[in-house]
Amino acid sequence: MDRSGYLAYADCFSGISGDMLLGALIHAGLDENLLKHELAKLELPDAQLETEHTSCQSIGCIKVKISEMRRQELRTLPQIRYILTHADLAPAIKERSLAVFGALAEAEAKVHNIPVNKVHFHEIGALDTIFDVVGTVIGLHHLGISRLIASPLPLGGGFVKCAHGLIPLPAPATCELLKGIPTYGVDVQAELVTPTGAALIKVLADDFGPLPPMTIAATGYGSGTQVLPNDQPNLLRLVIGTSHAAAEAQTVTVLETRLDDWSPESFPHLCDLLLARGALDVSLTGCQGKKGRPGFHLQVICKTAESIQLQDLILSETTAIGLRMRQDSRRTLPRKPVQVDTPWGVITAKMVTTPRGDVIYPEYEECRKIALEHACSLDEVYRAVYSAKGNME
Numbered sequence: 001m002d003r004s005g006y007l008a009y010a011d012c013f014s015g016i017s018g019d020m021l022l023g024a025l026i027h028a029g030l031d032e033n034l035l036k037h038e039l040a041k042l043e044l045p046d047a048q049l050e051t052e053h054t055s056c057q058s059i060g061c062i063k064v065k066i067s068e069m070r071r072q073e074l075r076t077l078p079q080i081r082y083i084l085t086h087a088d089l090a091p092a093i094k095e096r097s098l099a100v101f102g103a104l105a106e107a108e109a110k111v112h113n114i115p116v117n118k119v120h121f122h123e124i125g126a127l128d129t130i131f132d133v134v135g136t137v138i139g140l141h142h143l144g145i146s147r148l149i150a151s152p153l154p155l156g157g158g159f160v161k162c163a164h165g166l167i168p169l170p171a172p173a174t175c176e177l178l179k180g181i182p183t184y185g186v187d188v189q190a191e192l193v194t195p196t197g198a199a200l201i202k203v204l205a206d207d208f209g210p211l212p213p214m215t216i217a218a219t220g221y222g223s224g225t226q227v228l229p230n231d232q233p234n235l236l237r238l239v240i241g242t243s244h245a246a247a248e249a250q251t252v253t254v255l256e257t258r259l260d261d262w263s264p265e266s267f268p269h270l271c272d273l274l275l276a277r278g279a280l281d282v283s284l285t286g287c288q289g290k291k292g293r294p295g296f297h298l299q300v301i302c303k304t305a306e307s308i309q310l311q312d313l314i315l316s317e318t319t320a321i322g323l324r325m326r327q328d329s330r331r332t333l334p335r336k337p338v339q340v341d342t343p344w345g346v347i348t349a350k351m352v353t354t355p356r357g358d359v360i361y362p363e364y365e366e367c368r369k370i371a372l373e374h375a376c377s378l379d380e381v382y383r384a385v386y387s388a389k390g391n392m393e
Contacts, residue, residue: 006143009211010150011237015192016201018132020222023062024238025139026051028220038138039131041087045069047127049135054223057233061221064135066128077105078117080130089138096137096204104199107176129196136200145240149212150205152182153198158189174198180308182208182251182327190226208304209251210329214241252280253307254328257320258287260295270317277313278306301328340388342381344370349385360385 010021026032036049046069054063080101084094102116109116140148155170155178162171169191170178177198186192217240224234264284271282281301289295298318302310304327311323335352340360347370350361362385371378 005242006145006217006240007147007149007212007214007243008140008143008145009214009239010148010201010205011211011239012151012153012193012201014224014228014232014234014236015154015156015194016150016197016236017194017224018129018136018196018200019064019066020224020236021197021200021238022132022135022139023051023064023222024220024236025136025143025222026064026220027060027062027222028143028218028238028240030139030143034142035135035138038089038093038142039135041089042083042130042134043087044083044127044130047131049131056221056223056235057231059221059233059235061223061235063223063225064132066131068127076117076119077101083130084134089134090141093134093137093141096141097134100133100137100199100203103177103203104173104195107173107195107199110176111172132196133200137204140204143240147243148205149207149209150201151210152184152208153178153193153201154186154188155183156186156188156190156192158191160191171195177202180305182304188228188232190228205305211239212243212250214239214243216241250330250332251304252301252328252330253304254326255300255302255307255311255314256324257298257314257318257322258289258295259298259318259320260289260293262296262319264296266317270314273313273317274300274310277309278302279310340385342370342384342388344374344376344381344384347381347385349388360388362386 010016010024026035032049032051039049048067048069050065050067052063052065054061081098084097084101087094105116105119109119112119155174158169159166160169160171169189170193171191173195174193177195178193181198181202183193219240220238222236222238224236226234228234267284271284274282279300279302281299283299285297285299287295287297298314298320300310300314307325311325314320314323333352333354335350337348338351338360339346340349348363348366350363352359352361362382367378367381367385370376370381
């Protein structure tokens with residue numbers, strides 16, 4: 001089946017790891033022979049991809065295992081970069097794989113307080129991690145998945161032994177990678193989100209939230225290696241399909257602060273910066289601050305993935321010394337640009353699909369440009385667009 005332009009939803013109800021996501025891709029339809037052929041281009045003959053068709057809580061799934069022929073050396077990011085750049089893989093696969101390894105290396109370097117290129121750690125250099133990361137990117141590429149959305153991630157507790165000794169869960173590198181990503185704690189003493197899983201979802205996911213409106217074409221389940229308490233299935237579910245709604249986040253982060261010692265004349269500049277860096281909406285309203293002082297209430301709506309950089313921008317460009325934030329659900333209507341005829345020529349407007357049918361709305365900047373060029377009123381241009389509904393091209 002041709003899945004070019006498909007949407008995928010990673011339902012991480014039991015967390016995420018590299019092998020779970022790769023297994024879900026295979027179970028959803030990724031050809032195993034094609035995957036092995038592509039991975040062979042890495043020229044790493046000491047590792048072999050193995051898959052097991054099994055079940056968890058009577059749910060059919062794929063368990064992925066990477067068998068290593070001999071003990072492997074600890075690789076650094078430059079060594080992995082060399083392997084990928086010299087592999088005969090599609091440029092998009094190389095680029096996205098390197099981005100995942102870069103994020104993973106930066107997190108480990110910060111946690112262990114060493115330069116990125118000097119990181120010698122087991123997780124990134126292990127062949128199973130290389131195969132999991134590159135295999136996942138290969139799977140998304142060859143299944144034609146152009147947009148990936150993920151659920152909020154559950155984080156367990158406890159401790160785990162690794163090459164550095166006994167560390168708390170979630171692992172420090174996982175916490176570093178999950179900055180700006182929605183998570184929630186669960187009463188499970190286990191590692192539900194691995195550093196590799198966190199790096200994959202951080203780099204590859206376009207958004208986070210509930211299952212988006214879609215027509216399902218395939219579903220795959222990837223199995224983890226742990227047995228979780230209370231018979232919880234240790235699976236990752238990947239739902240693949242087509243979306244007919246506007247490709248917009250339906251769960252958003254709302255940032256708010258009150259300013260009573262800030263000059264509003266810089267608001268247009270701040271608004272431009274926020275919108276350029278991913279804000280979905282920016283508003284400024286008058287309010288009463290502490291001790292009765294007049295002030296302003298700044299609100300920014302954004303995708304969760306953009307929250308951190310927008311927080312930093314607000315704290316840098318205003319006098320705010322703190323922010324409030326929350327997640328809200330929203331409903332948006334599908335819309336698309338259309339061309340309509342007016343007395344001044346063709347102009348771009350916006351067609352919105354509402355419960356009562358399609359409605360044409362003027363675009364302010366387009367109408368303003370016409371009004372200035374032809375010395376007519378903005379209202380006159382608006383009325384011309386509204387009356388041109390039957391003349392859409």
